[in-house]
Amino acid sequence: MGWLFTIIAILAICLFYFYPMIQAFILSFQSGAGANLTYTGFDNYARLFNDPSFIAAITNTFTFLIVQVPIMIVLAMVFSVLLNDATLKFKGFFRTAIFLPCVTSLVAYSVIFKYLFATDGMVNKFLMNLHLLQEPIQWLTDPFWAKVTIIMAITWRWTGYNMIFYLSALQNIDRSIYESAKMDGASSIQQFFKITVPLLKPIILFTSITSTIGTLQIFDEVMNITQGGPGNATLSISQYIYNLSFKYTPDFGYAATVSYVVVILIVVLSIIQFKVAGDDK
């Protein structure tokens, strides 16, 4: 009888999650402009390998992933340990300051970053006034610096969010462990690496998986800050899906194929991360 209560939820999930997923999978074997879709078998999947835009999108997304996720995880951990220090003054202020970016809208902060990092924007003006730069850096129109800008933007936006998980995990670590370590003469660096990091392992795993998934789906920042440019230098997979569906003559079939690639990537990466970090199952 009790199962009856879950029926509504199960039906809703099937209807709004699994049915569209299956439809999208079927769609990924079709191709054509707009409403003129025909079945093309595995053509879409073969096309992926010869599509330079897709390859660029994958490369960029992985660049963001490999560079940004570790930086952010380490930063989040360092901040949380600093903020967890019992002797720290104005803790509330610092926590708020670091967490606050998380409550801003993705589009709003992207637009602000775009203006900050414009060629004659505040960042360049600031660096030039300090005489750190002779020439303004082309933050948005140079392929290398555009990637750097995106990485800085997402790090700013998401570090505080991940820090919250570490902070809450740190509160659960028994203080007596640190006290006994101190008595045994362990330095604070040793304490960090020998006590804090191992005890935070489940949270490290959790945050790196959610961050990986988030970065693989990155869209708002690229769309608003660089529009994928210059060239394809910051094009992300999600933005490519958007382009295929809405910017170009729509090919929803091929767009569905690309989105299934994201699904496969997330599954594979999550399995790898579980294998590497989480043992004792």
Place this chain on the structure above:
Amino acid sequence: MKKKLLFLFTAMFILILAACSSSDDSSGDTDGGEDTGKEAASTDKITVWAWDPNFNIAALDLAKEAYTGDVEVEVIENAQDDIIQKLNTGLSSGTTKGMPNIVLIEDYRAQSFLQAYPDSFVPISDYFNPDDFADYKVATTSLDGEQYGLPFDSGVAGLYVRTDYLEEAGYTVEDVTNITWKEYIEVAKAVKKATGKSMLTLDPNDLAQLRMMIQTAGSWYLDEDGSTPHLANNEALKEAFEIYKELMESDTVKVVSDWSQFVGAFNSGEVASVPTGNWITPSVKASADQSGKWAVVPPPKLSIDGAVNASNLGGSSWYVLNVDGKEAAAEFLADTFGSNTEFYQNLVTEIGAIGTYKPAAEGDAYNAADEFFGGQKIISDFSEWTKEIPGVNYGMHTYAIEDILIAEMQNYLNGKDLDQVLKDAQTQAEAQVK
């Protein structure tokens, strides 16, 4: 400690609230869409989607005033990207619920919509005379001999120049009238030397200049069939690439990355010229202190045979969707944008929108002198140039191919061989648009 925890919870609570409220917003939007759908079903009211309150929506409001019929017209403002998304998702799902009666579509995208969603748009040849409109505009708004779009604004291009900067560099307006791009680069270098100002802005993510250049030679990214990519061995495109690189390397370009920087550059007097569509006029005139310092001349052309000093950039047209109320919608369009000469004069004087309706060019407003441009009759000039624009079939894939070219342009600027660049672009385009 407890206080800190409390704070954390409050912060998280705010986050959750924020998430909830944003989803509320979006559901509110869809509700709105459905409402308009229900209203569109009755024929005494028609809905129109357009995107610019200062331009095409303002034009619709004028049209409502000028309209003599008794159908109520509701104008709904959406961002252009949103209109494209809503049309694509709506039309591909096969439901017409929530669709407007009339929608404004950019000319570069028109063929894509007409061909991707057959039977979703209504031919409106019976309601007005397509011959009354500029030829190039008719070509982009019709499919298989049927007229689907009613032309709205002309994207006729011009070269806006700062006469005071030119003078400083020893040039007159005549010296830059009807020139080639190669000559333009020479002027650019002289201006930079004399005034220290850049000649123009370029956005590496937007090849509008390239489109404008190749249309002077009657060429496009695609063959005349509107679907076969024509990039390798495209002489016009090749020269346009060369000019683009030469410009970039001549130190006369201010690189921008979005629209507001583009407008900001000429408003603040940082560039000496703006080669673009006539729709930029209101933005140029926004800097009242520059009155009298500007002139408009025909756009530079490519130096290959058959190129003319006339081109087009952007422009859009009205389309009637195949939903209840289509007759009323077509009649509304035909009665205003399709035949009302008086209405076109108001469009020019009140909004600055230049149509492509040929009979309108005789009116007073078209022949008025503009003090901002030193008394030049710019509207009349633009209408003259409109007649010269080489007609090309924009086809279905303008933006797909342009993204390929944007990436290849970066390779070319970094030293890749041009023939190879265009050949690679061709291969990619063929894979993309098959």
